[in-house]
Amino acid sequence: MNVTFLQTNLYWHDPVANLAMLEEQIFTLEAPTDLVILPEMFTTGFTMDAQAVAEPMNLTTFRWLKQMAAQTGAVVTGSYVVKENGRFFNRLVWMQPDGQFDTYDKRHLFRMAGEDAVYTAGTHRMVKEWKGWRICPLVCYDLRFPVWSRNTSSDDSQAFDYDLLLYVANWPSARRTAWNTLLQARAIENLSYVVGVNRVGEDGNQHPYSGESAVVDFKGDVLFRQSDAELVHQHTLSLADLQAFRAKFPANLDADSFTLTL
Numbered sequence: 001m002n003v004t005f006l007q008t009n010l011y012w013h014d015p016v017a018n019l020a021m022l023e024e025q026i027f028t029l030e031a032p033t034d035l036v037i038l039p040e041m042f043t044t045g046f047t048m049d050a051q052a053v054a055e056p057m058n059l060t061t062f063r064w065l066k067q068m069a070a071q072t073g074a075v076v077t078g079s080y081v082v083k084e085n086g087r088f089f090n091r092l093v094w095m096q097p098d099g100q101f102d103t104y105d106k107r108h109l110f111r112m113a114g115e116d117a118v119y120t121a122g123t124h125r126m127v128k129e130w131k132g133w134r135i136c137p138l139v140c141y142d143l144r145f146p147v148w149s150r151n152t153s154s155d156d157s158q159a160f161d162y163d164l165l166l167y168v169a170n171w172p173s174a175r176r177t178a179w180n181t182l183l184q185a186r187a188i189e190n191l192s193y194v195v196g197v198n199r200v201g202e203d204g205n206q207h208p209y210s211g212e213s214a215v216v217d218f219k220g221d222v223l224f225r226q227s228d229a230e231l232v233h234q235h236t237l238s239l240a241d242l243q244a245f246r247a248k249f250p251a252n253l254d255a256d257s258f259t260l261t262l
Contacts, residue, residue: 001133001164004029004074004234005037007213007226009201013053015043015080019064025232026068026076033234034131036068037197038078039168040140041090045203046170047081048118054083065095073097075130078168078197079106079139087120092137092168094128102126106139107148115141123262127162133239136162140169143182143196151190152255160191160252163242167196170203173210180212180225188220191246193237200230218245 006025011017026036040046043061044053055061061080069076079092090106105122109115125148127136142148151161165186171179179196187194193216200211214225215235224235246252 001035001131001237001239002031002033002234003035003037003164003195003215003237004033004232005195005197005213006039006232007198007200007211008039008230010039010042010045010199010203012045012204013047013049015053015055015061018043019061023064023068026072029072029232029234031234033072033074035135036072036074036076037166037168037195038076039197039199040079040170041081042078042168043080045199046113046140046207047204048114050081050083050088050118054081054088056083062093062095065093066099066101069095069097070099075128077137077166088118089122090115090119090139092126092139094126094137096130102128104137104139106142108141108145110141133164134160134162135164135166137166137168140167140171143167143169143171143179143186146186146189147258147260149186149190150260151192152252160246162190162192163239164193164195164237165190167194169196169198170209171198173208176210176212176227180214183214183216184220184222187216187218191218191242191249191252193217193242195235200228218242 082091092104094102104126107122183196212227215223
């Protein structure tokens, strides 16, 4: 699978400028891709002013995602601020080229910034099948909670739920060590590829971001990492290599069983 991610600065509270900038970057891709990953809250930056920037579903950003997916022939995914039934969500949209889509609402809300007081937490994890892969997209602070990303099936068969774990983020540079360490930990413990996509620059609250978007393999080896600079990166992942390692090192068969209560 060819995965493409955009590590970029974001215009604060300016969806029009961000969508134009991201569209230009997407259309300069040097090779076809299967999956395009954007950062968390890619239309606004990480904001608690949901009232000012939230969109209903099926309006500007949703339609833009649909257009980008159709024109690239790839899934396009990232999160933005959505208002639905009087509540706000940090919502990741998974948009396929045929217009089929699914959504994941960020489960773990970052209380240190007051996100839990503004947004409604999600209750369901999403795993999508695409091009022979099973992919689980999560959002930023979810990275700190290994139970939520546990890679075993709900029927307790010790089978794998997914092959690729994604994190879209606005993860500040002050906590870059946690970001880098936990991406590798999630890959090792789940016998999965992990791709973490973060932003760079400074947001409207003067919080700096160092990027360090990364591709990590199922052994925890960092295949790619880039700090500070804006970039569009394409990386090819091997399902055959993943399956061969899982067959050789089936640590999942010794995993502890448990039930998650929400």
